[in-house]
Amino acid sequence: MKLMKIEKGNLSKLMEHLKKDNFRVIGVTPDGKRFSEKFDETLNFMQSDTPPTSISFKEHFFLKTEALFYYKNNNGAIDLKEPVIDERKTVVIGARPCDTASLPILSKVFNWDYADDFFNRRVENSIIIGMKCNYQDDYCFCNEVGLSQNSEKGSDIFLIPDGDAFIAKTITDKGNKFIEEFAIFFEEYTGNPPAENKNGHDEKKFDYESVKKWLDNNFEHKFWDEAGETCLSCGQCAFVCPTCHCFDIVDEQCGTCAGVRAKNWDACQFSLFTKHASGHNPRDSREKRYRQRISHKFKYYNDKFSEILCTGCGRCSRGCPVSTDILELLEEIDQIAHSTTN
Amino acid sequence: MNIYKPELVEIMDIIQETPDIKTFKLQFVSKKMREEFSFLAGQFAEYSVFGEGECTFCIASPPTRTEYLECSFKIAGKVTGALNKMNKGDIIGLRGPYGNHFPLEQMEGKNVVFIAGGIGLAPVRCIIWNVLDLRDKFKDVTIVYGARSVSDLVYKRELEEWKKMDGVKTVVTVDPGGETPDWTGEVGFVPSIVEKVAPASENSIAIICGPPIMIKYTFPVLEKLGFTEDNMITTLENRMKCGLGKCGRCNIGNVYVCKDGPVFSYKEMLELPQEY
């Protein structure tokens, strides 16, 4: 780990420089909603006390539509062609801990025995410049899922606001090399080392361990009937979420004998998601689907990969059409868990 | 490597098993794949019709026979409908093999009982031939197979072949009402025929595949005959897309059917949450 300093003005210049240098630079759009190459060049989003974007940055690593290969049918002879992936080096700037942490979490499933090179190559090709967060609202719960406003998980370089500048902490070799390569934009940092990685608030909104234990034993429980009752079965929660990774695989024709096989975002809340060709559907109700959502995130994924499939960013709740609040439900589970054990 | 890109296979032959079930004999276009491809009984693959999509079938031929790879499918929707329209010589895609396999080693030295219904005979046929091709390693073989009607029976010529084999007891049945005037086999649902055939449970292992309702009623029959929960093996089907443990739709609790399955013992099945 190395500490450097970068003035806000220099950060803008660095981003301009990178663009000219054929980097793909991704920051937050002027409306603060989303990460995009068309980001706010004034870097107004580099404030740590505003809400996180409403859509996570995962769309730049796990694309909403990814071409897997192109096919062509020449009178019966099939020709498959690999897609061309944008191989430009990518720099993501201004992502909060609740975004950056999703990459190592997702990396587990995308590398479970079979390596998804689409995801891997994009991550390998990127420098993630994370930023300390000073925002906190009633939907956030990064602390409860083992992260914090200072989590460096997933960042290559971590920025900590320091007046009109940022302290730049290098987290990975990749981050180190990047700072070395663009050293002219940085200065030595001579101040005191920033405060240790400490949780933003000590009082936990719920206790993950007891939620997990409850989930282990309560696949059948009336809680589920209420939790998913008004859910509309849309994909909002999964599609804004930094950690949801379900997908569909489809062929899209371009003309009569050529086309693309694509991997598209999908979500467990959609009623067709698990429907068999026979018509049988193991998750045929909103309640069952909502149980899958919570259980996958807070139990199954942890059982399999020792990671919680949630960074506590609160996006799914802020955007839910019927105001389903995942934190509130987890708190409720925690309460049920406590009331039954005591 | 692109894990989503299939290998090309040519349809070498097509067998119309029933009005809505066909068997394809497939061969890899690439010589390298023909030599290198290997799998175990019980594994499945993703088959693609370019322009229509992919679907999941078990590999229905045994690993002991490498000239062709076979799959049998029932017309169910988009991709199976498109496959149905394909001809000899056409090229389709194949990714795999995926998933776990039948416990062949655990079966060695034992009596094996195969019970199948409808197109559920496809995965069972794979392991039946696997066992028969290594005949010496196993003791008595019992096969109970049933379908809705005589015309719904698959692999008819092989059923005849098995009937004639020594040390293989083959019983074929059709649901009541499904028989033809010249039908000489059994009439009755698979569970009751199993009860009638009453294979010995001593040093035995049973493999059961078929419609959920058949599986459900066959387990208690076998249990009564003395089969233990870990000596009854079945396969589960869930909607699949990737086959790679990534697309997120085939899980039953924290078990991914495409990676941890599709083969499960009854014991493992009982431990799963009721969501399949």
Next chain:
Amino acid sequence: MDQLRSVCRQAISENKAAFIIGYTEDKHHHLKPFIAHNVEETEKLTFNCNAVNNLAVFIHRFHNPSQGKIGIVLKPCDLKAINALVQENRVKREDLYVIGVNCSGVVKDQNKEFSKENTQIKCRSCASKTPAWFDVVVGESAEFELPEDDMAILMKQIDEMTPEQRLEFWNAEFEKCLKCYACREVCPMCYCEQCIADKTEPRWIESSSTTRANFTWNMIRAFHQAGRCIGCGECDRVCPADIPLSLLNRKMGMVAFKEFGYRHGTDMNAPTLIGTFSTSDHEEFIR
């Protein structure tokens, strides 16, 4: 809102309704949809200027006439959806127990106080503030100041564009679409058992989220809402990509009014626009 609760309590205890689709307050002091199944649960019902959801959408999800009547809390504007659904034979008037509320406007952003700026645009087009019909009505409506109609301003800008500019505008908007289908799921008028977007044989709308496929999806939804959208603005509200969806539907509605003098959802006994054959139709193909 004691009055609301007591009305709902009575509705259930006197068997006027099997359950009540209403609003409850969550810990953020936001209102969200809530189903009261019994008398005790009616205590959780409430209503105020945060009642943004159009609850008519739940009719499709809980409709089971054998259970008894559906009790439903409806704002005057939401009632239009019910009218429209009765017109389209989706629900029968007599299967509903309508608890109308007199409304004084609802907010755009539940995190902020109600104010002129923080009022839903749809409140502008709300003529009544009191429900046109009901089984029982509660609450008082008060006068409130109306916000600027920024959608109308935007519509005017789009009207003035050249077709190429307009295409560019919508392409840029639709490119943002995630295909989450929240717009469809939240819409009281999107109730098809199988949406054309989910049909695979043949596939009418590509399921990928490319600009082209997004364009098809959003345009087809707009066409299917032509002369049917009742202007509740729910699709706009929920779109995570902030696409001004109701703009399209509103425009279609305006065209329907201009050409046929028809507004959907204003009269539950009126025949629907699409379902009406008229010899005075000015298109030849239909005559």
